[in-house]
Amino acid sequence: MATPYKDRKIADPLLNIGDEPYYEAAGQGKLLLKKCAACGEVHFYPRGICPFCLSDKVSWQEAKGTGTIYTYSVTRRGGPVPYCIAYVKLDEGVSMMTNIVDCDLDTVRCDQKVKVVFKKSEGGVSIPMFTPA
Amino acid sequence: MSINGKAYIVGAFEHPTRKAPDKSVAQLHAECAAGAIADAGLTKNDIDAYYCAGDAPGSGVLNMSNYMGLRLKHMDATDCGGTSYLVHVNHAAQAIAMGKISIALITLSGRPRSEGSSGTVVRSRGTGVPDEPFEIPYGPVTVNMYAMCAMRHMHQFGTTSEQLAWVKVAASHHAQYNPNAVLQEVVTVKEVIDSPMISDPLHRLDCCVVSDGGGALIVARPEIAKSLKRPLVKILGAAEAPKHQMGGKVDLTYSAAKWTGPRAFEEAKVKPADIKYASIYDSFTITVIMQLEDLGFCKKGEGGKFVSDGNLISGTGKLPFNTDGGGLCNNHPANRGGITKVIEAVRQLRGEAHPKVQVKNCNLALAHGTGGSLGTRHGGATVIMERE
Numbered sequence: 001m002a003t004p005y006k007d008r009k010i011a012d013p014l015l016n017i018g019d020e021p022y023y024e025a026a027g028q029g030k031l032l033l034k035k036c037a038a039c040g041e042v043h044f045y046p047r048g049i050c051p052f053c054l055s056d057k058v059s060w061q062e063a064k065g066t067g068t069i070y071t072y073s074v075t076r077r078g079g080p081v082p083y084c085i086a087y088v089k090l091d092e093g094v095s096m097m098t099n100i101v102d103c104d105l106d107t108v109r110c111d112q113k114v115k116v117v118f119k120k121s122e123g124g125v126s127i128p129m130f131t132p133a
Numbered sequence: 134m135s136i137n138g139k140a141y142i143v144g145a146f147e148h149p150t151r152k153a154p155d156k157s158v159a160q161l162h163a164e165c166a167a168g169a170i171a172d173a174g175l176t177k178n179d180i181d182a183y184y185c186a187g188d189a190p191g192s193g194v195l196n197m198s199n200y201m202g203l204r205l206k207h208m209d210a211t212d213c214g215g216t217s218y219l220v221h222v223n224h225a226a227q228a229i230a231m232g233k234i235s236i237a238l239i240t241l242s243g244r245p246r247s248e249g250s251s252g253t254v255v256r257s258r259g260t261g262v263p264d265e266p267f268e269i270p271y272g273p274v275t276v277n278m279y280a281m282c283a284m285r286h287m288h289q290f291g292t293t294s295e296q297l298a299w300v301k302v303a304a305s306h307h308a309q310y311n312p313n314a315v316l317q318e319v320v321t322v323k324e325v326i327d328s329p330m331i332s333d334p335l336h337r338l339d340c341c342v343v344s345d346g347g348g349a350l351i352v353a354r355p356e357i358a359k360s361l362k363r364p365l366v367k368i369l370g371a372a373e374a375p376k377h378q379m380g381g382k383v384d385l386t387y388s389a390a391k392w393t394g395p396r397a398f399e400e401a402k403v404k405p406a407d408i409k410y411a412s413i414y415d416s417f418t419i420t421v422i423m424q425l426e427d428l429g430f431c432k433k434g435e436g437g438k439f440v441s442d443g444n445l446i447s448g449t450g451k452l453p454f455n456t457d458g459g460g461l462c463n464n465h466p467a468n469r470g471g472i473t474k475v476i477e478a479v480r481q482l483r484g485e486a487h488p489k490v491q492v493k494n495c496n497l498a499l500a501h502g503t504g505g506s507l508g509t510r511h512g513g514a515t516v517i518m519e520r521e
Contacts, residue, residue, distance in 0.1 A: 013270050041380065071281040073277045076333070110284065110285060121270055
C-alpha cells in the first residue's frame with residue numbers, strides 16, 4: 001500500500017502583530033527562528049518575549065532548514081486527501097508543527113531526516129513544510 | 134494548607150440524554166444542576182458558589198447564574214477543556230477549606246452530537262491566539278494531535294495497536310451494563326484494529342464517542358456532608374497543571390499527570406497501589422496509557438503492557454477503570470469528559486455503580502482528566518477521594 005502525497009487546500013495563517021517577518025522570509029525560501037540574547041535559548045513558535053526568561057531581547061535568525069521527524073500522523077479521514085502532520089525537531093534544537101510532503105506518506109518514520117520546502121496556502125502565503133532529506 | 138478532609142462531594146448527577154436536539158445548552162446545564170442538588174438532598178438556595186467552564190454559554194458564570202437564579206459568594210470559570218471540572222473540584226475544596234463558602238455547584242453540558250461536531254475538523258479560535266498562525270495551516274485536528282502522541286509512544290517504547298485496543302475493550306466490557314451508553318456492545322482487540330484508520334495509528338474505535346448531555350457535582354463542608362443522607366465521599370487530595378510545547382522543547386511522551394499525580398498523592402497521603410478504582414480520561418486509548426504511566430500506576434513506557442489482557446476490567450483486572458464505559462463508550466458530553474470521571478468515581482465510592490462493575494470494598498478512588506489537546510496544550514487535574 002502506498003499513500004502518495006497530494007496537494008491539499010492549506011488554510012492561510014491568521015497573523016498576529018510581530019508574525020509578519022516569519023512569513024515574509026518564508027516567501028523568500030527561508031525558515032526563521034527567534035533567539036534570545038539574554039539567555040541564549042532558541043524558541044518556537046516565534047514570540048516577542050522569550051518563553052524561557054521573558055526577556056524582550058529576542059531576534060530572528062535563519063534556521064538551517066534541516067531536522068528529524070519527532071513524530072507524525074497520516075490523517076486519512078475528514079479531508080479530501082490524506083495528509084501527514086508532524087513535529088520536526090530542527091537541528092537548532094526546537095520542534096515545530098508541520099506537514100511532511102512530496103513523498104509516499106506510508107514511508108514516513110519517526111527520527112527520519114528531513115529538509116524544509118515551502119507550499120502555498122490558499123491566499124498565496126508560503127508555508128514551511130518538510131520532505132525526506 | 135491542605136484540602137485533605139476539608140470538603141466532601143455530596144451530590145453527583147449525569148444527564149441520561151446522549152442526544153438532545155430540542156434542548157438548549159443552558160437548559161441542559163440547569164437540568165444537571167437540579168439533578169445533583171436533588172441527589173445531595175439540598176435545595177437551589179443552599180448553593181453559594183458556582184463553577185463552570187468554556188462549554189457554558191456566553192460568559193459562563195454570569196449567564197448561567199442568571200439562568201438558574203443563583204445567589205453566589207464565589208465563582209470560577211477556569212477553562213482548560215475537558216479537565217476543567219476536576220480543577221473546579223480542587224478550587225471548590227480550597228474555597229471551602231478557607232471558610233469562604235459552604236456548598237459549591239459545578240456543571241458541564243453540551244450538545245456536540247446534535248451540532249455535528251467531529252474530531253477531524255480544524256477548529257480555529259480566530260485572530261489573537263498566538264500559536265495558531267504556526268499550526269492551523271498544517272491541519273491540526275483533535276484526532277491527529279493524540280495520534281502523534283501514540284506514534285511517538287509506539288516508536289520510543291514499543292507500544293502496539295493491540296495494547297491500545299485493550300483500553301477500548303475494557304471500556305466496552307463496562308459499557309454493556311450501562312443502558313445510557315452510546316456504545317453498549319462488547320468489542321474485541323481485533324474489532325478495534327479492524328475498524329477504519331482515522332489518523333495513524335488511531336482507529337475509529339480508539340476514539341471516544343461524540344455525545345450530548347452533561348453532568349453536575351456538589352461539593353460541601355464536612356458538617357453539611359454529615360447532615361445529609363448520602364454516603365460520605367471525602368476529598369483527600371487534588372492537583373492541577375498545564376502542559377504545553379515548552380518553547381519548542383516538545384516532548385509528547387508524558388502528560389501533565391506527571392506533575393499532578395505525585396502532588397495529589399502526597400496531599401492525600403496514599404500511593405497508587407492503594408487505589409481501588411480509577412477514572413482515567415479516555416478521549417482516546419493512548420490518553421489512558423500515558424496517564425496511567427504518569428500517575429505512577431506503572432513505569433513510563435510500560436502502560437501498553439499494563440492495560441493488556443483485560444487488566445482494566447472490573448472484577449478481573451488489577452485496576453478497574455471507567456466502569457460507566459467512559460468517554461470511549463458511554464458519554465463525552467460537550468467533548469469534555471472530566472465531570473463524568475468524577476461522577477463514576479463517586480458512584481463507586483458510594484457503592485452505587487452497576488452491580489456487574491461495582492468494585493468490592495471500594496474505599497479509595499482517583500479521577501484524572503486531560504483537557505485541551507495532548508499534542509499541543511492541555512490541562513491535567515487529579516482528584517483523590519475516599520469513602521468515609
